[in-house]
Amino acid sequence: MRLQLLLVLVLMIPLAVHANENSLEVSTKSQVDDQGEVTVFLTLKNIGQQPLFGIHPMFHFHHTNSMMPMIPELGPGKTVVLENNDHPAVVRVGRYPLVVMAHYKNHQDQTVPFTALHTDSFYYREPLVSAVEGQIESVVESGRSFLKVLLQNNSAALKNVRMMLLLPPGVIAEKFKGMMGITLRSGEKKYFEVPVKRSAESLDGSYPVHLMLEYGETLKHYTGNIRGKIQFGSMLDPTTLRFHLMVIALMSLGLYMVYRRKRKRVINT
DSSP states (O other), rough: HHHHHHHHHHHHHHHHHHHHOOOOOEEEEEOOOOOOOOOOOOOOEEEESEEEEEEEEEOOOOOOOOEEEEEEEOOTOEEEEEEEEEEOOOHHHHHHHEEEEEEEEESSSSSSSSSEEEEEEEEESSOOOEEEEEEEEEEEETTTTEEEEEEEOOOSOOEEEEEEOOTTTTTTEEEEOOOEEEOOOOOOOOEEEEEEEEETOOOEEEEEEEEEEEEEEEEEEEEEEEEEEESSSSSHHHHHHOOOOHHHHHHHHHHHHHHHHHHHHHHHH
8 A cells, every 4th residue: 555655646746847837828920011010919828727817928129128918817728819019110131039028927826926938030021040050058066057158150251249148037147237249250159158046036947048149231130049948956857857757657657566466476375
């Protein structure tokens, strides 16, 4: 009986971890007319099993912000679509960044809201692709967390790149405030580190990181998005944790079946 109880508890743990995952799904669809006027349709969907409260989305456009109205409650499986026309008209041909940060609560008395971070882009006349690429790695040394960023210019021309680091609330980047610039010669690689810390009320876990890149060239505009994660507390993020727990559960089940077969043999003899 004790082994059976242990097995049930082990199998329940991954379900508990899954219940704490992001319950708000955010997506965008953009339309740009011939005059460069931009319309963005924001879709919010509750993909969880419980109602969500106080959903407050905010757009971060090209150098501007736009707050959307708060949605008091969104039931399980329910969807709401909001229209936004606050993006400044675009002039240069090319691709532009689009970021949405939506705060929400799982219950009305929750003091620190969760945050869903969504990144996207849209293009005006030509779907230009950025020649600047890179990657982000998370490093923990002596109790401090760092983001190690690699950027590479894959074109034959020099690039003056503007960077914007997007972090969820509760995570703060030291020495990286607002927009920062970097110059990359043809084929050049550059590495730099960004120390990050979290507020006292933020939870352990894995947080999304986005580094938005922009640069102009011959009256055209280019945008790139480099994604990564920063880890605080446990070295296992929820996905990895679930995998290990499932392995433990399967091993426990196998041991239990072996135990049952041996017990039947003893009883039959």
